Amino acid sequence: MKLLEEKIQKDARLLEGNIVKVDSFLNHQLDVAFLDKLAEEFAKYFSKRGINKILTIEASGIALAVLLSKHMDDIPVVFAKKAKSLNIGDDVFTSSVESFTYKKEYTITVSKKYLSQNDKLVIVDDFLAEGMAMKGLIDVAKQAGSQILGLGVAIEKGFQKGGKFLRQEGYDLCSLAIIDEIKEDGIVFRK
Amino acid sequence: MKLLEEKIQKDARLLEGNIVKVDSFLNHQLDVAFLDKLAEEFAKYFSKRGINKILTIEASGIALAVLLSKHMDDIPVVFAKKAKSLNIGDDVFTSSVESFTYKKEYTITVSKKYLSQNDKLVIVDDFLAEGMAMKGLIDVAKQAGSQILGLGVAIEKGFQKGGKFLRQEGYDLCSLAIIDEIKEDGIVFRK
Numbered sequence: 239m240k241l242l243e244e245k246i247q248k249d250a251r252l253l254e255g256n257i258v259k260v261d262s263f264l265n266h267q268l269d270v271a272f273l274d275k276l277a278e279e280f281a282k283y284f285s286k287r288g289i290n291k292i293l294t295i296e297a298s299g300i301a302l303a304v305l306l307s308k309h310m311d312d313i314p315v316v317f318a319k320k321a322k323s324l325n326i327g328d329d330v331f332t333s334s335v336e337s338f339t340y341k342k343e344y345t346i347t348v349s350k351k352y353l354s355q356n357d358k359l360v361i362v363d364d365f366l367a368e369g370m371a372m373k374g375l376i377d378v379a380k381q382a383g384s385q386i387l388g389l390g391v392a393i394e395k396g397f398q399k400g401g402k403f404l405r406q407e408g409y410d411l412c413s414l415a416i417i418d419e420i421k422e423d424g425i426v427f428r429k
Numbered sequence: 430m431k432l433l434e435e436k437i438q439k440d441a442r443l444l445e446g447n448i449v450k451v452d453s454f455l456n457h458q459l460d461v462a463f464l465d466k467l468a469e470e471f472a473k474y475f476s477k478r479g480i481n482k483i484l485t486i487e488a489s490g491i492a493l494a495v496l497l498s499k500h501m502d503d504i505p506v507v508f509a510k511k512a513k514s515l516n517i518g519d520d521v522f523t524s525s526v527e528s529f530t531y532k533k534e535y536t537i538t539v540s541k542k543y544l545s546q547n548d549k550l551v552i553v554d555d556f557l558a559e560g561m562a563m564k565g566l567i568d569v570a571k572q573a574g575s576q577i578l579g580l581g582v583a584i585e586k587g588f589q590k591g592g593k594f595l596r597q598e599g600y601d602l603c604s605l606a607i608i609d610e611i612k613e614d615g616i617v618f619r620k
Contacts, residue, residue: 266510267543270495271503296488297508304461304492308499312462317488319457352458 239279239414242392243427245272246415256395256420264392265298265364274305276414280390281309283412284360287387289313291357293379295346295371296320298364302392306362316353318346318375333377336370346374348382355383366391366413369400376409388412396428430470430605433583434618436463437606447586447611455583456489456555465496467605471581472500474603475551478578480504482548484570486537486562487511489555493583497553507544509537509566522572526565537565539573546574557582557604560591567600579603587619 251259263269280302289310294303295318303315321344329350336343361375372389379386386409394401394413397420404411416428442450454460471493480501485494486509494506512535520541527534552566563580570577577600585592585604588611595602607619 261540262542266507266540268491268495268498268506268508270498270506273495274499274503297491297510300459300488300491301495301506304459304464304495307459307461308465312465315459315461315492316457317459319488349452349457351453 239276241272241275242415246393246417246427247425250425252420252425256397258393258395258417258420258425260393268301270301270305273301274308276392277302277305278309279414280306280360280362280412284310284388284390287358287360289358289360289387291316291353291359291384293318293348293353293359293361293375293384294363295375299362302364302390303362306360306390314352316348318348318378320344320346331378331381333374333381335374336368346371346378348378350382353379353382353384357382357384358387359384360388360390361386362390364392366394366400366404366411367398369398369403372400372404390414393417430467432463432466433606437584437608438616441616443611443616447588449584449586449608449611449616451584459492461492461496464492465499467583468493468496469500470605471497471551471553471603475501475579475581478549478551480549480551480578482507482544482550482575484509484539484544484550484552484566484575485554486566490553493555493581494553497551497581505543507539509539509569511535511537522569524565524568524572527559527561537562537569539569541573544570544573544575548573548575550575550577551579551581552577553581555583557585557591557595557602558589560589560594563591563595581605584608 292303292315331348389411394416396416396418418428419426483494483506580602585607587607587609609619610617
């Protein structure tokens with residue numbers, strides 16, 4: 239998506255370790271008008287599949303998921319929790335996820351009340367790198383017997399393994415921008 | 430707000446310790462059409478004050494904040510982080526918050542890039558009980574020199590201290606539903 243690639247070229251800051259910081263618009267400050275355009279693009283891609291629920295993970299996925307819902311007849315959003323609340327209860331699906339950003343493992347949790355075999359899901363997130371969070375979300379969706387009809391991420395780091403793995407597994411992955419290489423003089427996107 | 434009170438009466442589950450679980454629509458599964466009505470109500474209340482940014486805290490505040498932004502000319506949202514990311518950098522405002530739900534203390538963090546003395550804020554969150562998270566958000570906003578023009582929460586637990594304290598401090602707090610008492614046969618809302 240040209241618009242997102244331009245925004246990344248303009249606003250992202252590149253840090254050591256191939257970190258692409260887009261916290262000015264995607265995952266700390268939220269440029270809502272801009273994110274709404276990303277959501278619209280997802281909605282176009284995922285329309286007419288009978289999707290009836292959006293699954294994401296706190297925190298940055300929530301903004302995209304909510305805006306996407308607005309473009310998909312307000313279908314419900316469920317966000318997986320990264321920390322176990324004292325009162326979420328025991329009736330939950332869980333999956334263990336290794337975090338690239340935080341360098342630790344955490345458990346994602348979704349209440350069994352909000353995912354079932356009646357759900358036809360699109361799973362969305364802001365970033366896809368090694369794909370650990372996405373695999374965790376797929377795992378809980380499978381435990382619930384939900385159908386996974388598509389995966390959507392704003393930014394895929396194409397030089398890490400997540401996207402390739404998910405496509406090989408047969409998932410229909412819509413990445414709005416795929417970064418293939420981070421060079422000193424700029425970012426190279428996949429054509 | 431009548432609509433929210435009815436939704437709480439209908440859908441909330443009451444757990445021991447005065448816990449009001451509204452995770453079917455507000456903070457785990459998100460009923461986007463319904464949350465959009467709450468956001469519209471906030472927008473009416475906070476209009477015409479020159480507010481130019483929405484501050485909230487991950488995770489459940491994000492949905493309300495993003496929907497509110499859609500009703501306020503897409504003004505930017507900034508969400509405070511509860512965990513310190515390895516790459517948020519050191520140039521941050523922080524405040525220590527005691528969590529009622531998770532029974533522990535955590536540090537909230539906002540990058541100095543995204544809050545300044547030019548910001549006229551409304552601060553929103555899903556719940557207000559003891560007001561700890563809200564006080565943390567006010568603290569970082571003050572550190573930044575931002576103006577705080579209003580506070581908005583979906584559900585205030587009126588029998589806990591947060592709301593009373595914030596009003597005494599002179600903040601214009603808009604709570605869409607205030608629970609004054611949780612009885613065995615139902616919830617009593619403030620008139």
